[in-house]
Amino acid sequence: MADTVRLRIKRQLSPDSSPFWEEFEVPMTHGMNVIACLVEIQKNPVTKDGKKTTPVAWECSCLEEVCGACTMIINGRVRQACSALVKDLEQPIVLEPMTKFPVVRDLVVDRQKMFDNLMKVKAWVPIDGTHNMGPGPKIPEPERAIHYELSKCMTCGCCLEVCPQFNEKSDFMGAQIISQVRLFNFHPSGASLKEDRLHVLMGKGGISECGNAQNCVEVCPKEIPLTHSIGEVGRQVTLQALKDWFMK
Amino acid sequence: MTEVAVDNSFYYRRIHSLLGIFPIGLFILEHFFTNSFAVHGAAVYNGKIEFFKELPYLFAIELLFIFLPLAIHGLYGLYIVYTGEPNNLQYGYFRNWMYLIQRVTGVILLFFIGWHVYVTRVSALLYGTEVSYQYMAQMFRNPVVFWWMVIGIISAAFHFANGIWSFCIVWGITTGPRAQKWMGKATIVLFLVLAFVGIRALLAFHI
Numbered sequence: 149m150a151d152t153v154r155l156r157i158k159r160q161l162s163p164d165s166s167p168f169w170e171e172f173e174v175p176m177t178h179g180m181n182v183i184a185c186l187v188e189i190q191k192n193p194v195t196k197d198g199k200k201t202t203p204v205a206w207e208c209s210c211l212e213e214v215c216g217a218c219t220m221i222i223n224g225r226v227r228q229a230c231s232a233l234v235k236d237l238e239q240p241i242v243l244e245p246m247t248k249f250p251v252v253r254d255l256v257v258d259r260q261k262m263f264d265n266l267m268k269v270k271a272w273v274p275i276d277g278t279h280n281m282g283p284g285p286k287i288p289e290p291e292r293a294i295h296y297e298l299s300k301c302m303t304c305g306c307c308l309e310v311c312p313q314f315n316e317k318s319d320f321m322g323a324q325i326i327s328q329v330r331l332f333n334f335h336p337s338g339a340s341l342k343e344d345r346l347h348v349l350m351g352k353g354g355i356s357e358c359g360n361a362q363n364c365v366e367v368c369p370k371e372i373p374l375t376h377s378i379g380e381v382g383r384q385v386t387l388q389a390l391k392d393w394f395m396k
Numbered sequence: 397m398t399e400v401a402v403d404n405s406f407y408y409r410r411i412h413s414l415l416g417i418f419p420i421g422l423f424i425l426e427h428f429f430t431n432s433f434a435v436h437g438a439a440v441y442n443g444k445i446e447f448f449k450e451l452p453y454l455f456a457i458e459l460l461f462i463f464l465p466l467a468i469h470g471l472y473g474l475y476i477v478y479t480g481e482p483n484n485l486q487y488g489y490f491r492n493w494m495y496l497i498q499r500v501t502g503v504i505l506l507f508f509i510g511w512h513v514y515v516t517r518v519s520a521l522l523y524g525t526e527v528s529y530q531y532m533a534q535m536f537r538n539p540v541v542f543w544w545m546v547i548g549i550i551s552a553a554f555h556f557a558n559g560i561w562s563f564c565i566v567w568g569i570t571t572g573p574r575a576q577k578w579m580g581k582a583t584i585v586l587f588l589v590l591a592f593v594g595i596r597a598l599l600a601f602h603i
Binding site: 357 | 565
């Protein structure tokens with residue numbers, strides 16, 4: 149008999165219904181990841197005890213850890229299901245939806261809040277105008293290398309899931325947003341919105357809600373220097389506050 | 397364009413951070429140092445108490461540089477504790493434990509300093525209690541008070557030292573990981589030194 153993979157999945161059929169657990173057993177294949185296990189369950193939605201059930205819902209897109217859609221809690225640790233290989237995981241593999249975002253169904257959560265916050269801090273380079281703005285300025289190589297690291301953010305939400313300050317009691321926007329503010333403030337054209345961004349981060353849910361637990365940088369799957377960004381943007385808001393107080 | 401609600405939490409939080417160093421941190425250094433005179437015995441220690449009693453504008457100094465900063469830092473700190481949801485059992489990283497201990501010591505200190513100020517200062521104002529080496533030694537003879545003092549001293553040393561570490565990130569002094577790591581080590585040394593100085597001063601009353 150071929151090897152099997154045992155899974156324990158926290159399920160929830162609708163945003164308002166209460167969660168429950170179900171166990172599954174699927175055949176193991178070579179190089180299998182957690183997504184492949186979920187595909188097997190979808191093909192044959194029967195629990196370990198032989199009870200017919202609804203297929204487990206999940207999200208995924210790129211399958212190469214660059215989109216963040218399949219982020220979930222796997223054996224107690226938040227990460228992407230596509231890069232979680234079965235051979236590296238203890239069984240039964242426990243799958244839970246992220247806890248800091250509203251559950252849509254099973255392992256699918258609504259991460260809209262992160263995108264709303266990106267809008268709030270104007271995380272873009274303004275290039276639209278009534279006239280041609282010409283080619284963008286050249287960025288020196290050492291700076292570009294840092295930009296690249298920061299630009300790897302895929303808005304997966306791991307940094308927020310592990311942040312003790314990101315919860316329903318505070319409006320903290322979290323490391324992801326602060327790091328994107330650093331990225332776009334860095335950019336020669338993006339810097340034209342620097343003050344706007346810093347003022348948003350000096351408001352409700354801004355950078356001062358950070359408690360420096362530094363879990364974000366530990367779990368970031370793209371190894372983005374998030375705590376470095378928090379320090380840098382901390383310096384930028386300090387200087388901005390001094391400017392607001394003494395030069396305006 | 398929607399109106400952005402006026403929110404001063406950034407400034408409150410920065411004031412909280414600043415007060416922790418100036419004047420509270422400086423006061424802790426002075427306080428640990430001055431109480432260390434106890435190692436030279438009752439006469440020297442009581443002499444220092446007399447010196448402080450005779451400071452001009454004493455009440456204003458105590459109010460503006462000790463009492464009010466402590467009250468603001470402590471009460472806003474409680475609010476900060478409330479906004480956090482620790483997850484140390486799931487994510488047991490070193491700095492995450494420091495985050496939790498910073499909050500636990502903060503809450504302990506709110507009670508400890510409240511009691512400490514009452515028995516050594518407020519009771520003198522209200523009931524004319526004579527605060528002296530003998531009074532302190534008498535109090536520390538009770539083992540409950542003695543161990544409560546040990547907890548308070550270690551909590552204060554930790555909270556101040558670790559607070560310097562986060563202060564340096566918050567204000568953008570140590571922005572990079574190397575600087576933060578170095579500062580982490582330096583503040584652990586400061587914690588150990590302060591704890592040593594504080595406990596030694598406490599033990600000086602026990603001989």
